[in-house]
Amino acid sequence: MLEEPISVLLVDDRPEKLLALEAILADLSLHLVRATSGRDALRLLLRDEEYALILLDINMPGLDGFETAQLIRQRKSTEHTPIIFITAYQDEMFMARGYSLGAVDYILQPVMAEVLRSKVSVFVDLYRKNRLVRQQVRLQEQRASQLEKLAEASVAINAARSMEQTVATITQTAREIIGAHQGITLLYGEEATAGQPSQSFTSFSEKYGNWRGKVLRLDSITTSAVARSAVPVRMCQRELLRHEDWPMVSEMTAHGQVPPVHGMLAAPLLGKNGMSIGLIYLSDRYTGEFSAEDQSILVQLAQMGAVAIENILSAEAREANRAKDQFIAVLSHELRTPLTPVLATLSSMETDPRLPKDVLEDLSLIRRNVELEARLIDDLLDLTRISKGKVELQLAPVDAHVALRETLRICDSDAQLKELQITVALHALNHVVMADATRLQQIFWNILKNAVKFTPERGKILVTTGEGPNGELAVTVRDTGIGITPDVLPRIFSAFEQGRSSITRQFGGLGLGLAITKALVERHGGMIKAESAGHGHGTTLTLLLPVTSQRPVTADDDRHNAARVAPKNLAALRVLLAEDHPDTSRVMSRLLRQAGYVVDCTNSVAGALKLAASTRYDVLISDIGLSDGSGLDLMRQLLLQRPIYGVAISGYGMEQDVARSKAAGFEDHFTKPINFPQLLDRLTQIAGRDASRATAAE
Numbered sequence: 001m002l003e004e005p006i007s008v009l010l011v012d013d014r015p016e017k018l019l020a021l022e023a024i025l026a027d028l029s030l031h032l033v034r035a036t037s038g039r040d041a042l043r044l045l046l047r048d049e050e051y052a053l054i055l056l057d058i059n060m061p062g063l064d065g066f067e068t069a070q071l072i073r074q075r076k077s078t079e080h081t082p083i084i085f086i087t088a089y090q091d092e093m094f095m096a097r098g099y100s101l102g103a104v105d106y107i108l109q110p111v112m113a114e115v116l117r118s119k120v121s122v123f124v125d126l127y128r129k130n131r132l133v134r135q136q137v138r139l140q141e142q143r144a145s146q147l148e149k150l151a152e153a154s155v156a157i158n159a160a161r162s163m164e165q166t167v168a169t170i171t172q173t174a175r176e177i178i179g180a181h182q183g184i185t186l187l188y189g190e191e192a193t194a195g196q197p198s199q200s201f202t203s204f205s206e207k208y209g210n211w212r213g214k215v216l217r218l219d220s221i222t223t224s225a226v227a228r229s230a231v232p233v234r235m236c237q238r239e240l241l242r243h244e245d246w247p248m249v250s251e252m253t254a255h256g257q258v259p260p261v262h263g264m265l266a267a268p269l270l271g272k273n274g275m276s277i278g279l280i281y282l283s284d285r286y287t288g289e290f291s292a293e294d295q296s297i298l299v300q301l302a303q304m305g306a307v308a309i310e311n312i313l314s315a316e317a318r319e320a321n322r323a324k325d326q327f328i329a330v331l332s333h334e335l336r337t338p339l340t341p342v343l344a345t346l347s348s349m350e351t352d353p354r355l356p357k358d359v360l361e362d363l364s365l366i367r368r369n370v371e372l373e374a375r376l377i378d379d380l381l382d383l384t385r386i387s388k389g390k391v392e393l394q395l396a397p398v399d400a401h402v403a404l405r406e407t408l409r410i411c412d413s414d415a416q417l418k419e420l421q422i423t424v425a426l427h428a429l430n431h432v433v434m435a436d437a438t439r440l441q442q443i444f445w446n447i448l449k450n451a452v453k454f455t456p457e458r459g460k461i462l463v464t465t466g467e468g469p470n471g472e473l474a475v476t477v478r479d480t481g482i483g484i485t486p487d488v489l490p491r492i493f494s495a496f497e498q499g500r501s502s503i504t505r506q507f508g509g510l511g512l513g514l515a516i517t518k519a520l521v522e523r524h525g526g527m528i529k530a531e532s533a534g535h536g537h538g539t540t541l542t543l544l545l546p547v548t549s550q551r552p553v554t555a556d557d558d559r560h561n562a563a564r565v566a567p568k569n570l571a572a573l574r575v576l577l578a579e580d581h582p583d584t585s586r587v588m589s590r591l592l593r594q595a596g597y598v599v600d601c602t603n604s605v606a607g608a609l610k611l612a613a614s615t616r617y618d619v620l621i622s623d624i625g626l627s628d629g630s631g632l633d634l635m636r637q638l639l640l641q642r643p644i645y646g647v648a649i650s651g652y653g654m655e656q657d658v659a660r661s662k663a664a665g666f667e668d669h670f671t672k673p674i675n676f677p678q679l680l681d682r683l684t685q686i687a688g689r690d691a692s693r694a695t696a697a698e
Contacts, residue, residue: 012057038063052127170305181284265290267302339673341587393436397550407444428465455481484532578622605629632664
């Protein structure tokens with residue numbers, strides 16, 4: 001995807017000077033915008049365009065540069081836009097005035113081309129990084145939302161007890177996750193080869209409310225194309241209008257046999273034998289056309305749905321459960337893989353001293369959310385383990401106040417949308433608990449998310465901490481939400497419990513959050529209780545956790561660990577990186593080289609063997625699934641030639657996956673998303689070991 005051009009505003013009352021500036025900056029591929037006066041510049045800044053930098057002449061008629069800068073700084077949208085003054089004056093008092101008005105630098109006339117290009121490049125690079133951070137925040141929020149809904153869909157589909165419940169869940173989930181007004185799932189009977197559906201299930205938004213419950217005839221573009229090819233089909237409205245079946249669709253719409261079609265996205269439900277047993281169809285996206293990302297999500301849901309449907313049809317329950325587990329493992333792998341380059345890039349950017357403090361804080365927030373997302377993916381692999389309290393915890397002293405504040409930051413955007421008033425009173429004197437930091441944040445997140453979710457607009461939430469009856473840390477979240485009726489209160493911590501069905505319809509979700517929270521709290525040796533005076537009277541959740549006198553691990557410790565790289569006095573390792581995911585390969589190779597290692601990359605087993613035939617490598621870092629084979633086979637073949645240290649990387653992280661890696665000869669197994677500082681630490685140990693051996697040999 002092409003990068004959006006970066007704009008720089010040039011302000012000078014003399015056209016020849018503007019022309020000279022444009023000539024100097026021409027090779028930087030920037031969008032250079034002219035302003036011939038201070039007022040002209042202010043008019044341009046009122047528009048939606050964002051500028052990475054303003055080059056501002058001081059000596060101008062009317063509004064001079066100082067007055068213009070002062071007005072620019074008074075506008076919220078431009079108060080942080082860097083300004084470089086261009087002037088012939090070298091007087092210190094003159095320059096001091098400019099700095100007091102927010103200038104970041106001065107360039108003296110006559111302008112030296114290389115100096116100007118260098119300074120502009122620095123600010124453009126900082127702007128580009130800031131913009132990348134903002135984009136990653138938006139993408140991460142979207143990804144987290146989709147992940148949560150995919151997780152809920154997985155649980156709901158696995159919990160379904162009938163075909164109708166399963167397919168209805170698939171249909172509604174697909175429509176809501178992708179954001180479409182129409183969702184239809186078709187199941188084929190014995191006549192599947194003809195593409196004729198034997199059952200149909202629909203989910204419509206209010207826009208198509210009058211179509212609910214109607215029997216639909218869908219045997220044209222959707223069923224014919226998907227049934228014949230058993231591959232996804234995505235068409236924008238323009239493509240549909242040109243399709244040979246469009247006249248038939250128009251006729252069916254006119255006769256009330258199908259709702260109006262506005263773009264379409266369909267994915268087959270493929271059985272174990274590769275044959276299509278049905279399809280999921282969406283039309284009329286909320287905004288814009290269906291995208292490739294939408295198609296990928298629908299295919300994943302279709303895979304999940306196909307497995308669930310065949311499991312219900314099959315009498316072999318054990319085989320059905322294995323199929324579901326296998327699918328969830330594949331889904332986990334697909335969700336984990338894109339997180340590796342994101343997490344590695346974030347770890348690298350967090351150590352960049354040129355980035356402003358607020359950007360570093362945003363990067364840290366994104367990294368923590370990526371790590372939380374990775375933990376949620378782990379939950380997909382064994383939801384039963386959570387409900388039975390068999391979760392493995394990585395216990396360490398954790399400051400619960402820090403975790404609470406961080407969780408409040410994560411929930412803040414949702415609370416602001418509803419204009420909720422959140423009051424925080426953290427009065428506990430001892431607030432350090434022995435906990436798994438990620439799980440503790442998950443506990444707090446589930447509790448706070450519930451409060452935000454069930455509290456109406458402009459409601460109030462009070463978060464307090466104090467000392468419990470036996471010296472524990474007591475965390476209380478009190479809201480003015482819908483409350484809990486007496487008959488539901490005893491079951492509120494049960495899985496799939498939200499009270500009345502109308503609550504589920506109104507607020508969504510599956511009622512898993514509090515069940516998981518209770519299991520996690522008890523695994524930490526604590527307890528949780530809910531209190532409510534009834535419907536409309538709000539809810540109070542109280543959490544009690546045992547405290548510890550040990551010192552908690554701090555964010556400074558984490559940043560120190562993240563900044564560590566291989567010591568320069570150790571011999572540089574020669575690394576062979578085998579990874580078929582382009583983004584992961586690019587980011588990992590770049591960061592490994594920055595850490596001082598010699599790296600060669602390939603995306604296949606054949607490519608790795610070819611490189612190893614001519615070069616002696618110290619370490620193999622290999623994905624398990626490569627484009628032409630298995631990383632396990634690659635490791636075995638390389639060990640037959642000469643000793644080499646093996647590090648496996650994979651989206652599969654179950655015990656049996658690690659065991660297979662070790663059996664093939666890998667000494668380490670890193671599960672995606674890879675914690676890059678930990679990988680660098682491991683390579684440092686290998687380099688140190690090799691250096692020690694070399695010293696001993698001498």
